[in-house]
Amino acid sequence: MIDNLNEIMTRAGAFQYGIVDPKNVEFSEEVRKMCEVNTCRQYGKTWACPPAVGTIDECRTRAQSYAYMLVFSQKFDLEDSYDFESVGTAMKDFKAVASRLDEEVKPYLTNYLMLSNEGCGKCESCTYPDNPCRFPDKVHGSIEGYGIFVSNLATQAGMGYNNGKDTVTFFGALLFNDE
Ligand code: SF4
Structure with missing residues (x-):
């Protein structure tokens, strides 16, 4: 797959991408605590977010069972820094980037883990916590929910975190082995 990346x-x-060794990535309780404050209002709402994704130790162990972390981003233009409507649209559009990447890598990989931006949003109403996820093969865990400092990860991967005035950039990660 790496040859065709x-x-x-x-x-x-x-927009940009880079590969890091998952063993060099920090999985932080501090970031998880930011989730628990629930600014995004997704904490405890989907199978893609904490606490459903497990403890930070469980997330770290799961992610570090893979050899590579492919970090990817997409940059979106805003009218100005108060353009919250476009930020909301960009959040959904970035999930579509992660879903397209998921489809693209399926022919190459049998076992991988995809992380995307916060929440899930695939179903109108999530089954969490009463019933199993409707699409366990398609749900992407929240990269922030895994306790990852996305700004640090972008630097590690040689990618831009801030990509210009009146823009917003979202990040995801694909964990995989060389098959
Ligand atoms: S795919 Fe549906 S059921 Fe599964 S986490 Fe997402 S919203 Fe919930």
Whole structure:
């Protein structure tokens, strides 16, 4: 898959990408505590977010069972820094980038883990916590919910975190082994 990465990322619609060793990534209780404050209002609402994704130790162990972390981003333009409507649209559009990448890598990988931006949003109403996820093969865990400092991760991957005035950039990650 790595040999075809450029084409795959272009088709998925990524802005930038980079590969890091998951063992060098920090999985932080501090970031998890930010989730628990529930500013995004997704904590305890879906199978993609804490506490459903497990403890920070469980997230770290799961992620570090893979050899590579492919970090990817997409940058979205805003009218101004108060353009919350476009931020909301961009959040959904980034999930579509992660879903396209998921489809792109399926022919190459049998076992992988995809993380995306906060929440899930695939169903009108999530089954959490009463019933199992409707689409366990398609749900992408929250990268922030895994306790990852996205700004640090972007730097590690050689990617831009802030990509210009009146823009917002979202990040996801694909964990995989060389098959
Ligand atoms: S796919 Fe549906 S059921 Fe599963 S976490 Fe997302 S919203 Fe919930």
